[in-house]
Amino acid sequence: MRAPRGWLEIPRLPPPPPIELRSVVKRHAGGAVVGPVSLSLGTGRTLALVGPSGAGKSTLLRLLLGLLPPDEGEVRFQGLPIGPGDDALRRRMGYVVQGGGLFPHLTARENAALVARWLGWPAARVDRRLSELAALTRLEPDALDRFPGELSGGQAQRVGLMRALLLDPEVLLLDEPLGALDPLTRVALQEDLRAAFAALGKTVLLVTHDLAEAVFFADRLALLGGGRVLQEGTFEELLRAPADPFVTRFLHAWRGLSFPEAR
Amino acid sequence: MSGALLGALALLLAAGPPVRVGSKKFTESVLLGDLAAALVEEAGAKAVPVRELGGTRVLWEALRRGDVDLYPEYTGTLAREILAGEPVEGLAGLRAALARRGAGLTAPLGFEDTYAVGVRKDRAEALGLRTLSDLSRHPELSLGFTNEFMDRSDGWPALRDRYRLRNRVRGLDHDVAYRALAHGEIDATDLYSTDPEIQKYGLAVLADDRRAFPEYQALFVYRLDLEGRAPAALAAVRRLEGRIGTAEMTRLNARVQLDHQPSEAVAAGFLRQALGVAPAVRSEGLLLRVARRTGEHLLLVLVALLGAVAAAVPLGILAARRPGAGKLVLGAAGLVQTIPSLALLVFMIPLLGIGARPAVAALFLYGLLPVVRGTWSGLTGISPELRESAEALGLPPRARLWRVELPLALPNLLAGVRTAAVIAVGTATLGALIGAGGYGQPILSGLRLDSVPLILEGAVPAALLALLVEWGFGLLERAVVPRGLRRG
Numbered sequence: 158m159r160a161p162r163g164w165l166e167i168p169r170l171p172p173p174p175p176i177e178l179r180s181v182v183k184r185h186a187g188g189a190v191v192g193p194v195s196l197s198l199g200t201g202r203t204l205a206l207v208g209p210s211g212a213g214k215s216t217l218l219r220l221l222l223g224l225l226p227p228d229e230g231e232v233r234f235q236g237l238p239i240g241p242g243d244d245a246l247r248r249r250m251g252y253v254v255q256g257g258g259l260f261p262h263l264t265a266r267e268n269a270a271l272v273a274r275w276l277g278w279p280a281a282r283v284d285r286r287l288s289e290l291a292a293l294t295r296l297e298p299d300a301l302d303r304f305p306g307e308l309s310g311g312q313a314q315r316v317g318l319m320r321a322l323l324l325d326p327e328v329l330l331l332d333e334p335l336g337a338l339d340p341l342t343r344v345a346l347q348e349d350l351r352a353a354f355a356a357l358g359k360t361v362l363l364v365t366h367d368l369a370e371a372v373f374f375a376d377r378l379a380l381l382g383g384g385r386v387l388q389e390g391t392f393e394e395l396l397r398a399p400a401d402p403f404v405t406r407f408l409h410a411w412r413g414l415s416f417p418e419a420r
Numbered sequence: 421m422s423g424a425l426l427g428a429l430a431l432l433l434a435a436g437p438p439v440r441v442g443s444k445k446f447t448e449s450v451l452l453g454d455l456a457a458a459l460v461e462e463a464g465a466k467a468v469p470v471r472e473l474g475g476t477r478v479l480w481e482a483l484r485r486g487d488v489d490l491y492p493e494y495t496g497t498l499a500r501e502i503l504a505g506e507p508v509e510g511l512a513g514l515r516a517a518l519a520r521r522g523a524g525l526t527a528p529l530g531f532e533d534t535y536a537v538g539v540r541k542d543r544a545e546a547l548g549l550r551t552l553s554d555l556s557r558h559p560e561l562s563l564g565f566t567n568e569f570m571d572r573s574d575g576w577p578a579l580r581d582r583y584r585l586r587n588r589v590r591g592l593d594h595d596v597a598y599r600a601l602a603h604g605e606i607d608a609t610d611l612y613s614t615d616p617e618i619q620k621y622g623l624a625v626l627a628d629d630r631r632a633f634p635e636y637q638a639l640f641v642y643r644l645d646l647e648g649r650a651p652a653a654l655a656a657v658r659r660l661e662g663r664i665g666t667a668e669m670t671r672l673n674a675r676v677q678l679d680h681q682p683s684e685a686v687a688a689g690f691l692r693q694a695l696g697v698a699p700a701v702r703s704e705g706l707l708l709r710v711a712r713r714t715g716e717h718l719l720l721v722l723v724a725l726l727g728a729v730a731a732a733v734p735l736g737i738l739a740a741r742r743p744g745a746g747k748l749v750l751g752a753a754g755l756v757q758t759i760p761s762l763a764l765l766v767f768m769i770p771l772l773g774i775g776a777r778p779a780v781a782a783l784f785l786y787g788l789l790p791v792v793r794g795t796w797s798g799l800t801g802i803s804p805e806l807r808e809s810a811e812a813l814g815l816p817p818r819a820r821l822w823r824v825e826l827p828l829a830l831p832n833l834l835a836g837v838r839t840a841a842v843i844a845v846g847t848a849t850l851g852a853l854i855g856a857g858g859y860g861q862p863i864l865s866g867l868r869l870d871s872v873p874l875i876l877e878g879a880v881p882a883a884l885l886a887l888l889v890e891w892g893f894g895l896l897e898r899a900v901v902p903r904g905l906r907r908g
Binding site for chain 2: 219222224244245246247248249250252254255258260261262263264271272275304305306307320
């Protein structure tokens with residue numbers, strides 16, 4: 158009897174998605190419930206979780222990072238379940254905190270290099286990586302030796318991005334990346350950020366309440382309302398075929414804010 | 421060279437184990453201790469004076485534990501405070517009762533320090549007053565007694581009943597009584613039978629011929645094992661038995677208390693004159709004295725502070741991590757802080773004896789609260805965003821604590837250590853009461869002898885040390901707190 162051809166071949170499975178939420182539910186002590194949410198983000202894609210405040214954006218972000226354990230369902234990072242104890246997995250994600258989230262007792266350089274130094278990287282390797290990232294994020298080199306209190310909002314956000322990118326993570330998570338900045342800084346930073354994302358080709362997930370920001374950075378949007386994903390798709394898809402009256406209201410609320418067209 | 425070394429070694433061996441001579445914190449006790457110490461040295465043993473301890477209980481505990489080998493005591497005190505309630509018959513009974521507790525007694529030294537009644541000398545001579553019985557024949561004399569003497573059952577009530585006195589009596593303050601006596605406003609007042617004031621105001625002490633007052637004969641108490649351990653030293657101390665009369669003791673007290681002569685020198689003078697012994701008086705210059713006490717004081721403060729930081733920082737971390745445990749830890753540390761320092765020091769004696777160890781333990785306990793609070797408030801004051809930021813970076817808990825949380829808590833933690841250090845410098849002065857030395861020693865002697873220079877000898881360095889600690893912590897903060905945490 159002949160063995161069937163190729164019986165020793167391991168079937169080739171598609172790589173697991175970097176980020177995956179499977180019917181995740183989180184109940185807060187106050188009674189608010191987030192979920193059930195299922196979400197999957199493929200390698201190299203950019204997704205924006207967008208929605209009004211209170212829609213559950215921050216909770217979803219914490220679940221994705223494994224900082225909160227879900228009450229139901231499962232959160233997976235590159236196919237592995239992630240929870241509060243999984244610090245090593247979190248080091249493979251870059252997280253840009255709103256406003257930079259820099260530690261006031263460390264200089265910009267020390268902030269960005271904190272985890273690398275803890276991992277025992279040699280100083281020369283850290284310095285090389287820092288100058289690459291300073292160029293990528295367009296941070297003035299002399300800003301690296303200042304303390305967070307001595308940086309402008311835009312600079313702090315750039316340092317926050319450098320810190321997130323230092324270990325060259327597979328996935329980048331951003332919380333309101335342009336949130337607290339003045340309009341001129343916003344414009345400069347959003348161009349630089351988009352250029353950086355394009356250069357890196359990483360899987361990016363950003364969380365924002367700002368539809369314009371979401372559309373600017375992401376190919377796909379997931380619109381959140383009342384703790385659930387109401388619709389997922391491109392901006393055009395959402396606009397063309399809203400799945401829920403709330404989607405329409407949210408999209409039009411943003412349109413209403415745009416300037417009246419000149420006559 | 422090696423011969424000299426061998427000689428020194430032989431001398432050291434010949435000197436045998438040290439004999440620790442204790443005394444209480446009043447002039448007469450210190451003097452008797454100095455007499456005994458000089459005689460111990462004269463006998464070729466090494467005497468270690470443990471002077472001016474806080475009271476009878478402190479000395480008795482120290483004797484039982486072997487921190488003190490002998491100290492001067494009074495028969496009445498032994499019967500009342502050490503054998504509280506146990507009936508003993510005379511000196512033999514007392515000796516037997518103490519032997520069961522491992523302590524021996526020398527024979528009485530020759531004087532009593534008990535309540536006495538003093539009259540101005542000229543008045544006593546004019547009226548022919550020699551005894552208290554004589555006083556009862558003069559009901560026209562007016563008496564002025566201190567309020568304590570009026571209230572104590574072994575004071576005025578005992579005196580009045582025993583001698584059937586019918587005199588007019590007034591309650592007065594001690595200092596006022598002496599002046600009233602000098603001005604003739606009162607004719608007699610109460611005193612201790614060896615008070616130096618007897619000499620200062622020229623008073624005659626009336627003999628207690630019908631024994632109204634309890635017997636307080638002076639003698640030495642010693643550990644019974646001293647008989648085997650240092651028989652020559654003990655025999656030398658026994659040479660004082662029956663050699664110090666009441667008038668002699670009063671005179672010696674006056675030389676120290678009123679003439680401000682050093683106690684060791686007065687003791688040496690007496691030994692020369694009464695026993696023909698010429699002990700070497702060790703005199704230490706002011707600078708050496710202050711340097712030695714600075715060493716003692718710093719040792720107490722540093723050891724206690726290092727211990728407090730080592731224990732309190734982990735406790736503060738625990739308190740910040742677990743609010744339940746936190747309440748318990750902060751509550752317990754706060755409770756320790758409410759115990760009066762003297763009481764805490766005395767509590768330590770049964771556990772740790774006397775000297776530096778119990779003082780360090782007490783200072784350690786006082787240091788806990790400020791450091792625990794500083795650590796706890798520093799850690800709980802970190803914003804949740806920063807805390808989460810460190811977690812999201814993928815730093816494990818230990819790395820978060822060491823690299824983010826403790827550095828952020830450092831300013832508060834240091835402020836706590838600074839408070840603990842200043843408290844320790846101040847409280848360590850009380851260590852002198854339990855034989856720990858330090859700056860408290862001259863303060864204690866100065867208060868006892870009413871000598872401002874002596875008080876300043878301790879108080880000025882203590883204040884300077886406190887300032888130095890403040891200044892040092894200012895420098896330390898600048899050195900270890902990063903610039904990013906210093907603004908605002």
